[in-house]
Each structure stands twice: as structure tokens, then as C-alpha cells.
Amino acid sequence: MDRLLVLVRHGQSDWNLKNLFTGWKNPDLTEQGVAEAHKAGEQLRDLKLSFDVAFTSDLSRAQKTLDIILEELGQTGLETFKDQALNERDYGDITGMNKDEAREKFGEEQVHIWRRSYDIPPPGGESLKMTAERVLPYYKSEILPRVLAGSRTIVAAHGNSLRSLIMDLEDLSPEEILKRELGTGTPIIYRLDENGGVVSVQDLAD
Numbered sequence: 001m002d003r004l005l006v007l008v009r010h011g012q013s014d015w016n017l018k019n020l021f022t023g024w025k026n027p028d029l030t031e032q033g034v035a036e037a038h039k040a041g042e043q044l045r046d047l048k049l050s051f052d053v054a055f056t057s058d059l060s061r062a063q064k065t066l067d068i069i070l071e072e073l074g075q076t077g078l079e080t081f082k083d084q085a086l087n088e089r090d091y092g093d094i095t096g097m098n099k100d101e102a103r104e105k106f107g108e109e110q111v112h113i114w115r116r117s118y119d120i121p122p123p124g125g126e127s128l129k130m131t132a133e134r135v136l137p138y139y140k141s142e143i144l145p146r147v148l149a150g151s152r153t154i155v156a157a158h159g160n161s162l163r164s165l166i167m168d169l170e171d172l173s174p175e176e177i178l179k180r181e182l183g184t185g186t187p188i189i190y191r192l193d194e195n196g197g198v199v200s201v202q203d204l205a206d
């Protein structure tokens with residue numbers, strides 16, 4: 001049985017381009033982001049992959065990325081579940097702030113801790129651990145059972161909601177996930193065993 005799980009971070013958004021902390025805000029894809037989504041769809045098509053079910057967040061940059069990918073695969077109208085459990089990490093009070101300006105105001109090290117530490121949240125926002133605490137229950141109750149039943153599954157979501165899932169899938173330590181950067185619009189292809197363990201992983205960025 002093919003237990004296929006493809007994860008893809010949304011294409012570049014307007015606020016990625018402007019270098020702003022985005023979190024739960026809802027900017028659109030840029031032209032480059034749209035192009036990245038088309039490329040992701042082409043890459044999956046070239047690998048002759050298709051899907052039985054899709055999952056995405058409540059935010060339009062991820063939904064549009066998924067729509068474009070499905071269009072490239074000739075699969076518009078595929079059964080799709082949208083849920084805020086897959087939303088980006090909430091950046092709290094620093095949402096909307098420029099990342100360079102935040103470094104000037106709070107210091108390089110503090111901003112790095114907010115962005116990449118495991119369990120220290122930005123003020124009023126979510127740490128990666130808190131993000132995992134909503135992503136993983138949703139993954140385990142809604143997504144994984146379908147993958148294990150043989151439904152070929154694609155998940156279009158966000159840098160940190162996907163990092164929290166990848167940490168669990170690949171059994172990474174807080175130190176290891178710290179260094180894991182996900183490219184915009186770049187699919188990662190997993191094949192799972194009957195218990196949900198990873199048999200193979202192919203990051204199309206490599």
C-alpha cells in the first residue's frame with residue numbers, strides 16, 4: 001500500500017516579501033509565490049504523483065498554494081479539509097513588525113529565540129511547542145488515519161506548523177528542528193509504514 005504524505009509550505013506571501021512577522025494574518029501570495037506554487041505542482045506531476053485527499057489551514061496563502069498545485073495536477077475539486085489547527089504559529093505582539101527592525105529593537109539573539117527556540121513564545125504568541133500542541137492532535141486524529149488507510153494525502157500549510165509536524169515525524173530533538181528551514185512552495189514527500197513511521201523522505205529543495 002502507498003502511504004503517501006506530501007507536505008508543502010505556501011509560496012512566498014506579500015508579508016514574506018516585506019519581511020514582516022505574519023503568523024495568523026492573511027496576506028496574499030506574491031507573483032513569485034504563485035510561480036512557486038505552479039512549480040511545486042509541476043514537480044509533483046513530473047513524479048507522477050496524485051492525491052485522494054488534501055488538508056490546508058484557514059489562511060489563504062496556504063489554500064491558494066494548494067489550489068494552484070491541484071490545478072497543475074488536473075485535480076481541482078479534490079476533497080479538501082481546511083482547519084485552523086494547521087495555521088502558522090501565532091506571532092502575538094510582534095505580528096506585522098519588520099524582522100530587521102525587531103532585531104534592532106530587541107536584539108538579534110532575542111529575535112532568534114522567538115523565531116527558532118522550541119518552547120519560548122514571542123510575547124502574546126505561540127512557541128513551536130504550543131504550535132505542536134494543536135497541530136499534532138489534528139494530524140493524529142484527521143490526517144494520519146487517512147494516510148494509513150491508503151489515501152494519498154497532501155498538506156499545504158506553513159513554516160512553523162509544518163516544522164512542528166516534521167519534528168514529530170522525523171523524531172527530531174528541539175536542537176535539530178531549530179536548524180530546519182522550509183523553503184516556500186517546496187514539497188517534501190514522505191512514505192510511511194503501517195504505524196505512521198517514516199520509511200522515506202524526499203525534500204524537493206535538495
Ligand SMILES: O=C(O)[C@H](O)COP(=O)(O)O
Pocket residue numbers: 020021022023088089091115158159160
Ligand atoms: O509567520 C511568519 O512570519 C513566517 O511565515 C514564518 O516566520 P519565521 O521565518 O520567523 O519562522
